[in-house]
Every structure is written in structure tokens, then in C-alpha cells.
Amino acid sequence: MEQLQINGGLIYRLKDGANCDEINVTMVDGSRADDMRAAGARRVLACFNACAGIDTDVLEVTHGLDAIYSDIIKQRDDLLAALKVSRGVLAEWNGCCTEDVAATFSCDDELSVIDAAIAKAEGRAE
Numbered sequence: 134m135e136q137l138q139i140n141g142g143l144i145y146r147l148k149d150g151a152n153c154d155e156i157n158v159t160m161v162d163g164s165r166a167d168d169m170r171a172a173g174a175r176r177v178l179a180c181f182n183a184c185a186g187i188d189t190d191v192l193e194v195t196h197g198l199d200a201i202y203s204d205i206i207k208q209r210d211d212l213l214a215a216l217k218v219s220r221g222v223l224a225e226w227n228g229c230c231t232e233d234v235a236a237t238f239s240c241d242d243e244l245s246v247i248d249a250a251i252a253k254a255e256g257r258a259e
Contacts, residue, residue, distance in 0.1 A: 142170030144178050213254045220247045
């Protein structure tokens, strides 16, 4: 599908040089002002793009997006838990290295990257 385009309050899609889809935002909050219509069209297009790939039936179901969001949060939490376990194993292994191995190989940089990722997922990142 061709990309939707925007011009003021008009959202449209061209196919073979001809306008084949069109949404015209004619009023926003009771105003027909061009800047309000353009802002409304931008919002409609942003929502359209944000929902790309989500089945219309899911969008029409009450709380359909809530279910998708909940699934994403659960997946994040599961991955975060797995990362924390992996970090613990790596830190333990890193601390068990003999001096000659530790002199040439250390996981400190990797542990820092993991710690930063965990902090970001938990909302503690700078």
C-alpha cells in the first residue's frame, strides 16, 4: 500500500498518480481554522500509523489495545527476569575466574551493558 500523505486538513493516498483514498478533517473542537484542521489531520494520521498491522477486529473490541499492551508488558517482564538471571550467572562466572584468565578476559563491560538495560527497563535509566 502506498504511503498516506498529508496536506493541511487533508489526508490522502495516491495510486498511479490519482487520489484513491481521502480523509478530510473539516472541524476540530468546533473550529474550522486551518491550523486546527491540520493538527487534527496530523493526529488522525499518527493514530492510523500507530495501528498499522493491528487487525481491525482487535481495534474494535473494547480494550483490544489494552490486551496487546498487557501482552507486551508481560513479555518485557519475562525478558527482564531472564536477563537478571543471566546477569547473575555471568557475574558469578566472572568472579570465579582464575587470575590468569581474569587478566585477559573480563565481563565487566558486558555486565555494565546488562545493568544499563535492566535500569532502563525498570525506569531507572539516566
